[in-house]
Amino acid sequence: MKNHPNLKLCLGIDPNPNKNDLESFRDSVYKHMEILDFCSSSLEHRVIKPQLAYFLSYGSSGILLLEELIARFQKQYTIILDAKFNDISTSFKAYLNFVFHSLGAHGVTLSPFLGEKTIQMAYEEGAKHCGKKARSFVLCATSESSQGHLSFIQSNWKKTLLACSEIRNEIFQGEESLYCTTGVVVAANRNEVLFSDELKESNLSVLAPGLGVQSSDWNVIRNCSNHPNEIIFPFSRAIFSGGNIPIESMNENLITIQQYF
Ligand SMILES: O=c1ccn([C@@H]2O[C@H](COP(=O)(O)O)[C@@H](O)[C@H]2O)c(=O)[nH]1
16 A cells, blocks of 8 residues: 555445344444444555445435434545436435535445436535545446446446536635545456556546456556556445444455555
8 A cells, every 4th residue: 555555545434234124234334334444554555445325225224324424534535435326407406415514424435327427426525525635426338247238338438527527626626735626436356447448547546346256367556557547346244244244254254355556
């Protein structure tokens, strides 16, 4: 990590206990928090990515726990809510209020399906609330995607990159210190996009999920060491295993992964 400041390890918060009850979920969330407490001084880049779906599945009790987690770690960490939100702009504004105002997260993942206006809103709202700490990521090339009729959605990834970088240039008008707040999701197993000239020239920040349990080739991290973009690699199950393993094992997993950075 010290040698490659563009590469950032992100702790993915996906609490998913084997037992399907609120008490087990709460225990799992608190185990994640224990590691976050422990890491808040030792990790060089402190980025976390809570997956909204797991919290939502416990209704209002899950959301209360998410609020607690974000309030507790908001200062030490950059918090990206993995929610993949979008809607028409009036409704999307309410999603953004939830992320940046009610929760106090620093960024969100969003779908580009409804067009440029909502991407602009997400990038602007992030910078307005969190300045340089903001990070919002538009889905571009995901770790799972259609191989059938719907593959057209992602086959135009170059246009997604172009749209995002043009929106960023338009919003920030050369204020380059804010460029890092705007990004795209390009999964770590999407080499054709991750190592493309288009992505490198875009200067967009990259959220690259898909390592850990989804792929065993963690060398992609080292292969990115000369990449010009900021690349954030989230690891969830490979560290926390949904919260189903002892804290000591989580720590060991984290140490193994850190060696790749
Ligand atoms: O393309 C994508 C976009 C998002 N995700 C999310 O990232 C984590 C991955 O968890 P791991 O346990 O590290 O595999 C999860 O929350 C996904 O919803 C993704 O995997 N791929």
